Amino acid sequence: MKEIKRIALLTSGGDAPGMNSAVRAVVFSAMKAGIEVVGVYRGYEGLIDWETKVLTLDDVRNINNQGGTILFTSRSERFLNKKYREIAAQNLRENNIDAVVAVGGDGTLRGAVEFRKEGVNYILIPGTIDRDVACTEYTLGFDTAANTAMEAIDRIRDSSVSHGRCSVVEVMGRKRGYIALWAGMGTSADAIVLPEKWDGSYDNITDAIKRRHADGRNSYLVVVAEGVTDAQALADTIREKTGIESRVSVLGYIQRGGQPSAKDRMYASLMGAYSIEILLQGRQNRIVAIKNDRLIDYDIEEAININNNQLDSFQYELSLMLQE
Numbered sequence: 645m646k647e648i649k650r651i652a653l654l655t656s657g658g659d660a661p662g663m664n665s666a667v668r669a670v671v672f673s674a675m676k677a678g679i680e681v682v683g684v685y686r687g688y689e690g691l692i693d694w695e696t697k698v699l700t701l702d703d704v705r706n707i708n709n710q711g712g713t714i715l716f717t718s719r720s721e722r723f724l725n726k727k728y729r730e731i732a733a734q735n736l737r738e739n740n741i742d743a744v745v746a747v748g749g750d751g752t753l754r755g756a757v758e759f760r761k762e763g764v765n766y767i768l769i770p771g772t773i774d775r776d777v778a779c780t781e782y783t784l785g786f787d788t789a790a791n792t793a794m795e796a797i798d799r800i801r802d803s804s805v806s807h808g809r810c811s812v813v814e815v816m817g818r819k820r821g822y823i824a825l826w827a828g829m830g831t832s833a834d835a836i837v838l839p840e841k842w843d844g845s846y847d848n849i850t851d852a853i854k855r856r857h858a859d860g861r862n863s864y865l866v867v868v869a870e871g872v873t874d875a876q877a878l879a880d881t882i883r884e885k886t887g888i889e890s891r892v893s894v895l896g897y898i899q900r901g902g903q904p905s906a907k908d909r910m911y912a913s914l915m916g917a918y919s920i921e922i923l924l925q926g927r928q929n930r931i932v933a934i935k936n937d938r939l940i941d942y943d944i945e946e947a948i949n950i951n952n953n954q955l956d957s958f959q960y961e962l963s964l965m966l967q968e
């Protein structure tokens with residue numbers, strides 16, 4: 645078993661609240677075990693250009709409360725190309741790096757699977773607000789993002805109620821509806837439009853609003869996950885079919901920023917420490933995951949083949965009942 649003396653640490657893909665706590669826990673745990681941590685800036689881009697700094701405890705001591713990532717991040721087009729992955733692997737060899745620890749989402753995992761072919765030992769911590777890494781029940785940043793979306797929607801609702809309007813609010817999530825489901829249920833939305841459940845028709849939404857309008861209600865809230873449908877087209881249809889003035893708000897990057905919640909700081913710290921534990925046990929190419937609220941890990945190749953694009957069915961059914 646090769647002793648781990650030096651690791652590279654990076655964050656990749658969309659930044660997520662909690663990434664800094666993961667970085668902090670990796671550095672603390674590694675240094676305690678006598679492992680040097682080389683921080684790589686801008687994710688895979690920094691691996692290719694070897695933009696790095698040896699991290700000290702002072703670099704990471706007080707970063708738990710910071711949003712974003714102190715290591716910066718990127719969506720690297722170049723890393724999709726084998727030529728650049730080879731350059732990155734060569735950089736790692738030349739700098740005596742025994743393993744890479746990365747914090748990132750689905751795209752980062754796909755990159756990891758390819759990178760492993762260059763002989764790199766790769767440990768991934770799932771960090772993305774979308775909660776779209778199928779092998780884990782939790783990804784860092786989701787809790788903070790869902791809370792940020794919920795608080796923003798609460799404010800939008802105040803205005804919507806005052807004016808007697810329908811607010812259509814678009815939230816992030818890429819192909820997953822968890823932010824929409826949690827923020828929508830938390831704000832008593834009248835309809836939540838989810839990628840996993842979308843049937844392509846606005847009829848259910850407009851019919852429900854008409855029914856409630858007939859019962860005397862005068863303001864409505866529809867939460868829609870990005871990419872499912874055009875939020876403006878939905879608002880226009882609601883106005884045409886119900887006569888109710890409808891306005892769109894796209895929450896956008898506000899959902900990715902801000903101070904991480906206690907849950908994100910705690911889970912990030914646990915996952916960061918666990919990633920070093922995996923390396924100390926001599927295991928290779930793993931992704932850290934949460935199952936039944938416990939830390940586990942999967943082989944990254946196995947993880948990529950896990951298909952779980954369903955929402956929690958109890959949460960979903962409950963959200964429907966609560967829309968009545």
Ligand code: F6P
Nearest residue numbers: 658659719772773774816817818
């Ligand atoms: O990080 C996840 C995410 O915020 C998705 O919800 C969204 O679709 C995407 O990233 C936006 O990516 P970018 O920062 O590249 O615009």
